[in-house]
Amino acid sequence: MKQKYSIADAIIWIALAVAGISCLAPMLNTLAISLSDKTSAALGRVYFWPVNFNVSSYIKILEERQFFRSFGNSLMRVALGGTINISMCIVMAYPLSKDRVAFRMRDVYIWVVVFTMLFSGGLVPTFLVIKSLGLMNTIWSLVLPGAVPVFSLILLMNFYKGIPKALEEAARVDGANPWYILFKIYVPLSKPSIATIALFSIVGHWNAFFDGKIYINTPLKMPLQTYIQSLTVQVDFTRLASMTREQVLEQLERSNLTFNSAKVVVSMVPILLIYPFLQRYFVTGIVMGAVKG
Numbered sequence: 564m565k566q567k568y569s570i571a572d573a574i575i576w577i578a579l580a581v582a583g584i585s586c587l588a589p590m591l592n593t594l595a596i597s598l599s600d601k602t603s604a605a606l607g608r609v610y611f612w613p614v615n616f617n618v619s620s621y622i623k624i625l626e627e628r629q630f631f632r633s634f635g636n637s638l639m640r641v642a643l644g645g646t647i648n649i650s651m652c653i654v655m656a657y658p659l660s661k662d663r664v665a666f667r668m669r670d671v672y673i674w675v676v677v678f679t680m681l682f683s684g685g686l687v688p689t690f691l692v693i694k695s696l697g698l699m700n701t702i703w704s705l706v707l708p709g710a711v712p713v714f715s716l717i718l719l720m721n722f723y724k725g726i727p728k729a730l731e732e733a734a735r736v737d738g739a740n741p742w743y744i745l746f747k748i749y750v751p752l753s754k755p756s757i758a759t760i761a762l763f764s765i766v767g768h769w770n771a772f773f774d775g776k777i778y779i780n781t782p783l784k785m786p787l788q789t790y791i792q793s794l795t796v797q798v799d800f801t802r803l804a805s806m807t808r809e810q811v812l813e814q815l816e817r818s819n820l821t822f823n824s825a826k827v828v829v830s831m832v833p834i835l836l837i838y839p840f841l842q843r844y845f846v847t848g849i850v851m852g853a854v855k856g
Contacts, residue, residue, distance in 0.1 A: 726753075
């Protein structure tokens with residue numbers, strides 16, 4: 564029997580196709596620019612297909628030390644920040660998933676946590692706290708302010724609520740303590756949600772650039788996205804007609820969109836490599852972590 568498709572199904576498919584194209588178009592444009600010559604890219608002639616194909620930008624990347632330093636800084640930030648985020652979520656979600664009988668102060672702690680998600684301290688107070696603690700120009704200034712991602716915490720907490728209480732009761736009868744129950748029962752059963760919050764943490768730390776601009780003042784310690792963002796140079800096309808040939812070449816060399824686009828493409832590779840391994844857990848982790856109140 565043939566499956567019938569309604570008008571609603573067609574609208575959904577069209578909406579998904581438009582959303583997919585809107586997500587892929589910037590990536591394809593960046594890739595095309597990175598594989599084009601710098602003059603065509605600077606003049607806006609490149610759209611979704613390379614013009615005067617060449618890979619010189621990628622060869623040039625291998626010669627730039629600062630790019631690899633920043634790349635390593637971002638890898639360290641992801642590893643350290645992701646470990647802190649996941650560890651804090653696992654440890655905090657377990658007691659908060661209990662009822663009021665088992666944990667009397669549960670509601671108070673939950674309200675405190677939710678309050679921090681709705682209201683932040685602000686940029687200036689946060690900066691002053693980081694500075695007063697002596698964390699400026701260190702990797703800790705990039706990972707400690709967001710050590711507890713509240714959305715991920717709530718997601719994992721709701722997942723814990725869905726785990727049958729009989730498993731914990733049986734473990735307690737056998738003499739298991741709370742730490743043993745958490746790491747031997749809850750954590751193994753929560754792989755989908757843990758993989759989901761790990762993906763959120765990895766993407767968040769890898770793509771963050773603004774905190775690197777305000778907390779890091781040494782280029783050697785700058786994360787990759789902050790470094791790439793600092794490379795942006797706008798070409799004033801209204802003045803090209805009045806410039807000499809040497810000035811035009813200098814302006815195009817300074818902008819060098821192909822080189823910067825190649826760096827952006829390379830910076831996307833780690834996330835594109837990690838995502839397929841965590842994708843199968845993503846939907847399960849989101850759905851199962853959102854069904855409980």
